Amino acid sequence: MEAVAVIDFETTGLSPDHGDRATEIAAVLVQDGRIVDRYQSLMNAGVRVPPFITALTGITEAMIRKAPAAAAVMRDVADFVGERPLVAHNASFDRKFWDAELGRIRRSRRQEFACSMLVARRVFPHAPSHKLGVLVEFASLPVAGRYHRALADAEMAASLLVCMENELCRRYDIGGVSHDLLRGIQSVQKGQLDAFMHRQQQK
C-alpha cells in the first residue's frame, strides 16, 4: 500500500483568511498499517497566541517565541511529506492552513487530501460523534498524548486511519485501501457504503 502523510496543525484560530496562523505542525508517514516516520515542530509566525488557544493546546507565547520561524518549518515539513497523499481529520481545516502557510513560502500543494472524519462517518456511522477524541475511544485506540497537540493528534488520526482500513479490508474482503478509495468513500452518500464497495469489488 502507498505511504500517506497524516498531518495536523495547531493554530491561533479557525481561518487563515482572517489572519490566523499556524503555531505547530506534525506529520506522520503511514505505510503498511504502521507509522514509519514522524515530523513535529512548533513554529514562530510572529503572532500573538490568544489565551483561549493556550488553554486549549497548552501552547504559550513563550514557547512560540523560542520556536523556529514558520517559513523554515514549512519548508522542512513540505520536504518531509514530499508528494505523498495527505490525510487529516476534518481535512478542510488543515488544507486551508497547509495551502496558506505554503503560499507564504511560494510553494504549492501538488497532492490531494483525504479526510479521516468524512471516512469515519461512513465506516463508523453509529459512533457517538466523529470528533477525533470520541473516535479514538470508540475504536479503543491508544491515546498518543495530549489532545490538541499536533504530534499526538496526528498519531491518533493515523491510528484511526489504519483502524478504518483494517475494518474495510475485513468487512469487504479486500487486500488494501488506496488513498483514491478513501476519497471515494468520503464522497459516498449516507447509507450507500455497501453498494459503493461492492461496485469497487467488481471493477
Place this chain on the structure above:
DNA sequence: TGCCAGGCCCTCTTTAGGGCCTT
C-alpha cells in the same frame, strides 16, 4: 461600530437552514 470561518453533510432539501468539526 460591530461584526467577521467555511466546507461539508443532512434533510421534513434543491426557491434552505441547521449542525458538525477543526483551532
